[in-house]
Amino acid sequence: MLCFRYNPGPLREGNALIGKPEEAKYGFTREQLIEGYRKIAAMGVKRFGLHTMVASNELSPDYFVETAKMVFELAVEIHKKVGIRFDFINLGGGVGIAYRPDQTAVDLVFVGKKVKEAYEAILVPAGLAPVRVAMECGRVVTGPYGYLVTRVLHKKAIYKNYVGLDACMANLMRPGMYGSYHHISVPGKETGPKKVYDVTGSLCENNDKFAIDREIPDPETGDLLVIHDTGAHGHSMGFNYNAKLRSAEVLWQGEGKFQVIRRAETYADLFATLDYPGLK
Numbered sequence: 001m002l003c004f005r006y007n008p009g010p011l012r013e014g015n016a017l018i019g020k021p022e023e024a025k026y027g028f029t030r031e032q033l034i035e036g037y038r039k040i041a042a043m044g045v046k047r048f049g050l051h052t053m054v055a056s057n058e059l060s061p062d063y064f065v066e067t068a069k070m071v072f073e074l075a076v077e078i079h080k081k082v083g084i085r086f087d088f089i090n091l092g093g094g095v096g097i098a099y100r101p102d103q104t105a106v107d108l109v110f111v112g113k114k115v116k117e118a119y120e121a122i123l124v125p126a127g128l129a130p131v132r133v134a135m136e137c138g139r140v141v142t143g144p145y146g147y148l149v150t151r152v153l154h155k156k157a158i159y160k161n162y163v164g165l166d167a168c169m170a171n172l173m174r175p176g177m178y179g180s181y182h183h184i185s186v187p188g189k190e191t192g193p194k195k196v197y198d199v200t201g202s203l204c205e206n207n208d209k210f211a212i213d214r215e216i217p218d219p220e221t222g223d224l225l226v227i228h229d230t231g232a233h234g235h236s237m238g239f240n241y242n243a244k245l246r247s248a249e250v251l252w253q254g255e256g257k258f259q260v261i262r263r264a265e266t267y268a269d270l271f272a273t274l275d276y277p278g279l280k
């Protein structure tokens with residue numbers, strides 16, 4: 001089985017996270033795909049898949065319906081030009097989550113209904129049904145269910161007001177890497193006074209900030225501070241720069257039950273892969 005990824009280039013807009021498709025490194029052009037399927041069929045490949053992924057963290061349900069229509073029509077075109085059928089069509093991931101309190105999660109039931117309509121309108125008449133239609137979502141599966149629980153180590157007022165945390169980009173890179181919004185709460189202080197802060201991590205990099213000019217409940221040194229929606233691109237995206245150690249991961253099992261499912265890193269972990277003679 002062989003599957004190629006389609007990059008629609010200027011035909012789709014993409015979005016801020018994944019970039020414009022024509023500037024993205026992924027996939028093949030329409031012409032390359034058709035040529036590619038022709039070549040691999042001639043080489044003896046018998047089973048085929050077709051894939052695309054054009055957006056990341058996209059909140060518009062219509063975007064996914066448009067993607068489905070685009071790739072279904074492409075499957076029909078390839079079928080007509082090359083004579084192959086597809087075992088599956090993969091619409092990629094990219095379903096966004098409501099990082100901001102005023103955002104709305106994608107209505108996946110609506111997307112499913114509209115994709116089914118497109119399947120019946122495009123693939124069935126072309127004789128390409130049945131074909132498995134898949135998505136490969138990541139963020140929407142785990143993102144909203146992770147929280148980074150961190151402690152306020154310092155408060156500082158210079159040209160701006162700062163809250164300094166014991167967490168840093170080792171635990172969550174997204175805000176520093178692409179300015180992403182992650183909601184921040186201070187347990188027990190939901191209704192107290194608020195103040196505008198830069199909420200910073202403990203790295204020497206000045207972009208190690210979880211929020212810039214953000215009004216949050218005014219915390220005290222020693223308070224816990226919770227950064228929301230860190231279940232995707234959190235721990236797994238982190239790094240050990242400045243010899244920072246990634247924290248443990250705890251699974252909440254409901255009804256007050258918790259389980260440590262990943263221990264915190266130690267300095268021994270940092271050196272575990274170093275293979276330098278004389279270092280013992």
Ligand SMILES: Cc1ncc(COP(=O)(O)O)c(C=O)c1O
Pocket residue numbers: 053055056057092093094095136137138139140232
């Ligand atoms: C090819 C591919 N599929 C699926 C995903 C998952 O995307 P998401 O987490 O946006 O659903 C990614 C993430 O980068 C990807 O590169």
